[in-house]
Amino acid sequence: MSIQGRFLASADGTKIWAEATGDLAKPALVMIHGLACTAFAFDRQFLDTDLTKNLYLVRYEMRGHGRSDMPDDVADYSSLRQAQDFDAVCKGFGLTKPFVLGWSLGGCIPVDIAAHLGTDYIAGVIYCGGPLLSLRLSGKATPPAWAPTMQRVLSTDPNIAARSAVVFVDSCVANPSVDLPWPIKLQWMGGYASQPPHIRNCCRTRGQDDSQFLAEAVKRWPALLIQGSEDSHCLSDVVIQQARDIFANVETHLIRGVGHAPHFERPTQTNSLILKFIRGICASQPAGSASVSNGKEQATSKL
Template structure:
């Protein structure tokens, strides 16, 4: 496995996007996309899982305005078109043809971007790894009250306030952060948040997103799997499920009890087993 050195691919507008790969290059391709104010480290457990490494060719990348990728300044750099082009640059850079996509939280919205801009045949299947922003419009109907309460602090430009906001954000991602997040890992998550200027966080989260073509040509036809923590504090699980089932009627749903917003971290063994089973079945490679 690569040691998270990674490399950069160049998007259509010249933005450098950091990405890294691992696993079997002859295996099923899966792209992993992290959430808002996070990094590729969100997928460290998956990139150390022997079963995934054996069966999948895994690529993770960091969204523009996050971590090691470029931070272009101005809302015009954070549009649906550009997010879709970043995804395609990663596919081209790593030679991926019709990959699966595993998106966490805000990262899941990239699926809509790609399908809307480049059509329904780019992605083989989708895994929503907890609290998915299915589309920006849909998320507004099931965002958790705690997230809405905390969000003004996440966008506050005051340097004095951001360290505390970072701790609140990281804690909100897990049900038991004191128990489940070792200090070294916590530093990585805090660092990812604090590297991002609040203005870019705002442009990333509040960007416009069209989804008519996604809904008509992709949402109901492409296989989807949702792995969701029951006690997610970013997306209200009970509100989200009927909305998600309305736009994704054939989506498989796996609810994991007693965890929060980050099933790929909090319940990695279960999450990874669901992911691998789904990818193998959809690919026709399930024994």
Template structure:
């Protein structure tokens, strides 16, 4: 009987916790604001996630092909919506510092998700699961789940390529604007936009025969993103790389896109674009990124001094001010 009670207790611990998704939060100026916060749900073990079992704020949404995508929203639903799309290897937890910042929470409604193959989302390893339409449908599932209307989309690093997917299957009016943060605009430009030190790591990151080689390369990659991350966050970044199948990594880097819709949205003046770069970025080459979007009419380029590839960690106040002021001008 004792064993049964313990088993019941363990099972209950993994059930979604029943919490109100509206919370009163004291801001830095001592005012009280009511903000939406996701309930905490269980992340159950699945083959796709290598037995991950944990709890986290957020929800699973189902993409058109059945892939489960983990997403989370925080902030003020009355403010402009921003969907954050993370970069290579590191899931949506990359944006923890932003999603925990009261100033961000009071001025935006922020949604983030683990793109397929990353973090808590499913990790398909067939080529059919990585065609452009599938990734656009993942974004659609998140938009529909949170009832977003013309959100701004922030793509960090290789996360910027997802915006080309979105605009291949939707008109520019589907979103309000694009924020490229040290971004790769499309997969065709990946090996031009990537800095030599980062590109040199790719063979070691996708091979499956030498564990030490992979481990050293992924550590080197995280250190290229930022040389002095807080220890627990650093470990979390490494952890996201470990749970990603190497086959998914290879498919992510090898997939192809049609960038016509993206470029037409820019050259026609249909969408504004804010391109942010870190002056000390060792992963992405600024000019090569801009060269990949020639003729963009409504373009704002900002370079953050002394900022690494993790721009918002390097210069949190300047990054926040840059993004939110631009959004206020384009909302």
């Protein structure tokens, strides 16, 4: 299955790198990585034949990450800009009402979608690994023991920032000596190091209004949450309860022995859950509806 990568211009001219693979006639799934990471985090989904035969997979690198542009002003990382980037990706690949998968920080992008694109823009949400259901809600699910590491990650001291790369990457899995082969660890560290500390702060400390998300989106979007029991970034029981409390239709799975990255640590199990969830939602929709297949019509946004 071929993989098509390209740069797409967002509304403010910022270039967003994205790529796609799979069957365009099948339901689309847009995957969004976490803080200081890149789209390479989803290699074990992009190379999964079951997913590529049954879905149209799209992954992009958020502004300030990887190959995408890295504007310097915190205003350039606003909720509106995040939604516009998502809109540019969907229009660039001709997606109609895709599903969204968010890992860690990527989990809060649906909040921006709800606020600026509307709740009809996507078909459902998949949260995978310590998701920030919103920037505001994430504070309640953060372990106190994670605070010192996060302080180093967000430090603008170049020496502290550089030395935090290994600690941060290792923290993404439960057993780094086993689950992170050196080539992959080096790749992830490269993604971390390519992001200036100032940009990391812009991405993490930007503003976000989750009122539309909580008032309407959680009642309409079906949700799947896949969480590792050994996630050092997130209190698993808290984020699972948050999802159960706010979503009208949510399915949750706690995978034992897994850390912050279920899609990487247990790809076979995670991919199976993803595909089963999307198939179930699509089966409940009328034939030919936007969430079942991707047509030529572009998704309509409020922008």
